[in-house]
Amino acid sequence: xxxxxxxxxxxxxxxxxxxxxxxxxxxxxxxxxxxxxxxxxxxxxxxxxxxxxxxxxxxxxxxxxxxxxxxxxxxxxxxxxxxxxxxxxxxxxxxxxxxxxxxxxxxxxxxxxxxxxxxxxxxxxxxxxxxxxxxxxxxxxxxxxxxxxxxxxxxxxxxxxxxxxxxxxxxxxxxxxxxxxxxxxxxxxxxxxxxxxxxxxxxxxxxxxxxxxxxxxxxxxxxxxxxxxxxxxxxxxxxxxxxxxxxxxxxxxxxxxxxxxxxxxxxxxxxxxxxxxxxxxxxxxxxxxxxxxxxxxxxxxxxxxxxxxxxxxxxxxxxxxxxxxxxxxxxxxxxxxxxxxxxxxxxxxxxxxxxxxxxxxxxxxxxxxxxxxxxxxx
Amino acid sequence: xxxxxxxxxxxxxxxxxxxxxxxxxxxxxxxxxxxxxxxxxxxxxxxxxxxxxxxxxxxxxxxxxxxxxxxxxxxxxxxxxxxxxxxxxxxxxxxxxxxxxxxxxxxxxxxxxxxxxxxxxxxxxxxxxxxxxxxxxxxxxxxxxxxxxxxxxxxxxxxxxxxxxxxxxxxxxxxxxx
Amino acid sequence: xxxxxxxxxxxxxxxxxxxxxxxxxxxxxxxxxxxxxxxxxxxxxxxxxxxxxxxxxxxxxxxxxxxxxxxxxxxxxxxxxxxxxxxxxxxxxxxxxxxxxxxxxxxxxxxxxxxxxxxxxxxxxxxxxxxxxxxxxxxxxxxxxxxxxxxxxxxxxxxxxxxxxxxxxxxxxxxxxxxxxxxxxxxxxxxxxxxxxxxxxxxxxxxxxxxxxxxxxxxxxxxxxxxxxxxxxxxxxxxxxxxxxxxxxxxxxxxxxxxxxxxxxxxxxxxxx
Amino acid sequence: xxxxxxxxxxxxxxxxxxxxxxxxxxxxxxxxxxxxxxxxxxxxxxxxxxxxxxxxxxxxxxxxxxxxxxxxxxxxxxxxxxxxxxx
Numbered sequence: 052x053x054x055x056x057x058x059x060x061x062x063x064x065x066x067x068x069x070x071x072x073x074x075x076x077x078x079x080x081x082x083x084x085x086x087x088x089x090x091x092x093x094x095x096x097x098x099x100x101x102x103x104x105x106x107x108x109x110x111x112x113x114x115x116x117x118x119x120x121x122x123x124x125x126x127x128x129x130x131x132x133x134x135x136x137x138x139x140x141x142x143x144x145x146x147x148x149x150x151x152x153x154x155x156x157x158x159x160x161x162x163x164x165x166x167x168x169x170x171x172x173x174x175x176x177x178x179x180x181x182x183x184x185x186x187x188x189x190x191x192x193x194x195x196x197x198x199x200x201x202x203x204x205x206x207x208x209x210x211x212x213x214x215x216x217x218x219x220x221x222x223x224x225x226x227x228x229x230x231x232x233x234x235x236x237x238x239x240x241x242x243x244x245x246x247x248x249x250x251x252x253x254x255x256x257x258x259x260x261x262x263x264x265x266x267x268x269x270x271x272x273x274x275x276x277x278x279x280x281x282x283x284x285x286x287x288x289x290x291x292x293x294x295x296x297x298x299x300x301x302x303x304x305x306x307x308x309x310x311x312x313x314x315x316x317x318x319x320x321x322x323x324x325x326x327x328x329x330x331x332x333x334x335x336x337x338x339x340x341x342x343x344x345x346x347x348x349x350x351x352x353x354x355x356x357x358x359x360x361x362x363x364x365x366x367x368x369x370x371x372x373x374x375x376x377x378x379x380x381x382x383x384x385x386x387x388x389x390x391x392x393x394x395x396x397x398x399x400x401x402x403x404x405x406x407x408x409x410x411x412x413x414x415x416x417x418x419x420x421x422x423x424x425x426x427x428x429x
Numbered sequence: 430x431x432x433x434x435x436x437x438x439x440x441x442x443x444x445x446x447x448x449x450x451x452x453x454x455x456x457x458x459x460x461x462x463x464x465x466x467x468x469x470x471x472x473x474x475x476x477x478x479x480x481x482x483x484x485x486x487x488x489x490x491x492x493x494x495x496x497x498x499x500x501x502x503x504x505x506x507x508x509x510x511x512x513x514x515x516x517x518x519x520x521x522x523x524x525x526x527x528x529x530x531x532x533x534x535x536x537x538x539x540x541x542x543x544x545x546x547x548x549x550x551x552x553x554x555x556x557x558x559x560x561x562x563x564x565x566x567x568x569x570x571x572x573x574x575x576x577x578x579x580x581x582x583x584x585x586x587x588x589x590x591x592x593x594x595x596x597x598x599x600x601x602x603x604x605x606x607x
Numbered sequence: 608x609x610x611x612x613x614x615x616x617x618x619x620x621x622x623x624x625x626x627x628x629x630x631x632x633x634x635x636x637x638x639x640x641x642x643x644x645x646x647x648x649x650x651x652x653x654x655x656x657x658x659x660x661x662x663x664x665x666x667x668x669x670x671x672x673x674x675x676x677x678x679x680x681x682x683x684x685x686x687x688x689x690x691x692x693x694x695x696x697x698x699x700x701x702x703x704x705x706x707x708x709x710x711x712x713x714x715x716x717x718x719x720x721x722x723x724x725x726x727x728x729x730x731x732x733x734x735x736x737x738x739x740x741x742x743x744x745x746x747x748x749x750x751x752x753x754x755x756x757x758x759x760x761x762x763x764x765x766x767x768x769x770x771x772x773x774x775x776x777x778x779x780x781x782x783x784x785x786x787x788x789x790x791x792x793x794x795x796x797x798x799x800x801x802x803x804x805x806x807x808x809x810x811x812x813x814x815x816x817x818x819x820x821x822x823x824x825x826x827x828x829x830x831x832x833x834x835x836x837x838x839x840x841x842x843x844x845x846x847x848x849x850x851x852x853x854x855x856x857x858x859x860x861x862x863x864x865x866x867x868x869x870x871x872x873x874x875x876x877x878x879x880x
Numbered sequence: 881x882x883x884x885x886x887x888x889x890x891x892x893x894x895x896x897x898x899x900x901x902x903x904x905x906x907x908x909x910x911x912x913x914x915x916x917x918x919x920x921x922x923x924x925x926x927x928x929x930x931x932x933x934x935x936x937x938x939x940x941x942x943x944x945x946x947x948x949x950x951x952x953x954x955x956x957x958x959x960x961x962x963x964x965x966x967x
Binding site: 075076078094097098100102104106107108110111114115116117118119120121122123124126140141144270271272273274276277278279280281282287289290 | 618620621651652653655657667668671672673674675676677678681684685686687688689691692693695696713714717870873874876877878
């Protein structure tokens with residue numbers, strides 16, 4: 052079979068990636084600029100026996116996704132700013148109840164209704180801190196159409212393995228852009244499905260093994276009758292407010308991400324070997340940064356690029372190392388300064404950190420980044 | 430062709446500018462084997478308002494995804510010309526609809542009867558975007574005719590093949606007369 | 608068998624007594640649900656009990672089914688996902704008047720409209736019990752609550768009319784005083800293939816009863832006993848004789864294809880295309 | 881309130897009581913009873929009354945008609961009607 056090369060929109064590639072990963076449930080509410088994800092899923096899911104449902108609002112969208120996940124589905128929803136805000140409570144529920152699912156946020160300008168048809172990267176900290184309570188987040192950020200596909204697959208793999216909602220932080224620029232890509236053949240990309248328990252139902256504890264990462268867990272209706280609750284619970288899933296059991300649960304939620312940082316860290320490096328000015332950028336803005344790095348090199352500036360594809364957990368160590376090596380770091384992002392706060396937190400060497408920001412709904416240009424590089428090189 | 434081509438197709442919502450952009454990108458990317466990035470911007474309205482689609486074609490990897498120095502501009506309305514012609518390069522190629530665009534503030538603009546030909550020869554104005562694609566490809570050779578034809582056929586509704594093939598033919602004919 | 612017949616349906620390792628106040632009607636509803644499940648011979652492994660937040664919503668943790676205790680108001684949204692992904696499961700939604708009709712009102716009407724196959728047991732105690740007695744969408748106008756110290760100024764919902772109007776296939780009301788009738792109504796609802804509502808009027812002596820001087824659990828159940836009219840009898844009575852009373856029985860019973868059944872046709876069409 | 885017990889513990893305690901010769905038509909599992917008095921108030925034959933421990937007790941067992949109203953209305957599943965002994 053010859054490889055299929057197709058011109059795809061980011062949103063379409065995301066939906067195709069979901070199907071490739073084995074997604075069999077989509078619940079959501081239409082919102083610009085994420086709508087094409089839902090439309091594509093509505094078309095494709097029933098063909099493979101999966102289920103698509105358009106709910107009455109975004110809260111119901113993620114609610115039905117979490118319900119399907121409890122029943123064993125590989126489930127997904129897709130939304131944008133206002134809908135993402137509505138989903139926050141249940142994002143926390145998914146973390147607490149350890150339900151795997153993928154939430155796609157095609158970011159647009161905000162706050163409030165903001166710029167529905169224009170792009171931004173201004174939900175980056177909401178993705179990390181939007182829901183109440185201590186919790187961890189795993190979030191990926193694609194910079195190309197191909198990555199919309201491959202990272203959606205990876206999101207499902209991580210959700211299944213880490214038993215938690217995983218966020219794909221797209222943006223309108225990437226979501227509505229088209230590029231050609233070679234559709235991966237079945238088996239070409241890894242697809243992970245969590246193991247199902249084999250022990251006797253009487254011995255089964257739904258939240259029993261260590262941090263739960265990579266472990267077996269059961270679906271409702273599979274003969275293991277367990278309880279799931281958003282209340283703090285013991286290993287059996289029964290509500291508790293005992294301090295020791297609460298601490299056990301909170302430590303488990305923390306450790307499942309904190310103890311697996313090397314596995315979760317994924318940063319692409321370009322021209323980093325001798326880089327003196329390092330640009331930190333992700334998602335759509337990183338495309339501009341890629342161009343700027345090359346233009347800077349052409350002008351004799353030793354510039355390099357750090358492009359995290361997994362933005363949460365933040366690649367702390369990588370950034371700390373890069374800051375140690377660099378004379379200055381330029382953070383290029385499409386907001387008023389969000390991930391730059393994390394970069395500054397990782398800055399243990401008091402290296403200069405300069406923002407290259409744009410937040411008017413338009414894409415930051417290579418010239419704008421070059422100006423900041425020039426300032427950094429001074 | 431070792432060059433980055435930035436192409437902007439502009440008009441009003443409903444004139445098929447985004448469809449035209451997708452077809453052009455598919456012709457260049459999938460059938461001609463170039464690297465390609467296609468994007469668009471539009472207002473909240475489904476019909477009316479200024480609308481543009483941009484296609485960047487290059488034999489190199491495309492990093493920056495937006496068009497900022499336009500090599501090829503299509504304007505199907507006066508509003509689109511007024512709004513989107515400012516960053517057309519001095520040696521850029523401009524094609525405008527001669528019926529809807531009356532005032533152009535620079536020399537060398539190709540004024541072609543795109544909408545008129547669509548109405549008179551094909552019978553529906555809707556295919557003016559395909560005529561425009563034919564004209565642009567004919568004038569600039571930014572994509573091959575075979576690839577453009579394949580891309581048109583893969584992206585249009587079933588049952589409209591003849592009308593679109595005719596429209597493409599008209600476009601290339603107009604280009605030959607330039 | 609020298610044991611309470613309901614015990615086999617309770618979680619063996621869950622501590623009892625349950626969380627509810629003395630005389631709370633919710634435990635009576637739990638008993639009725641368990642007996643209905645036993646009567647129909649449903650397989651526990653194929654039971655999914657989904658709840659929201661509130662007093663009533665604590666029920667699933669005690670029942671030895673697949674149980675999902677969700678967020679406030681969202682039980683029906685979760686339950687829709689459970690049912691749609693695994694239509695084999697018998698889904699029972701346990702909810703209260705605030706959970707189902709205030710914060711979850713949108714999900715309630717839309718699940719009824721879609722006719723998603725689930726049995727919704729709505730325990731109506733006309734008050735928010737868990738948070739300390741605030742008024743709910745079913746608190747009758749003029750009645751007192753901690754957030755209505757002078758009596759509420761709001762009219763109340765009739766959950767059965769609401770469900771029927773939104774498209775449910777079954778809507779019925781019972782009281783905990785008449786636990787046998789309640790059990791019968793839940794049994795009927797569980798057998799339906801569509802969105803079925805059973806409203807169980809369940810007294811809250813601790814808050815509603817105290818705030819409105821209606822007495823303890825026994826007095827409140829005595830009131831139920833004396834002020835309940837069956838829907839068939841009510842139809843023949845003049846309206847003034849029915850006003851202020853609890854009308855019980857089946858209000859609506861229809862046969863319409865359920866959501867998962869219709870969705871199977873969508874799948875067949877998508878695959879044929 | 882009574883000490884919390886699991887269903888298994890309740891079962892064992894009840895079985896123990898039966899082994900030791902419990903022989904009345906109605907059984908009250910006291911650790912789960914919250915003394916709401918519903919069973920006493922609505923017994924059609926008035927066979928139950930509240931004991932000094934504020935738990936129901938079967939005062940007039942011979943009047944019990946095993947109608948199960950107490951069992952159906954107990955919010956705590958703490959009272960049930962026993963099967964009739966086959967003699």
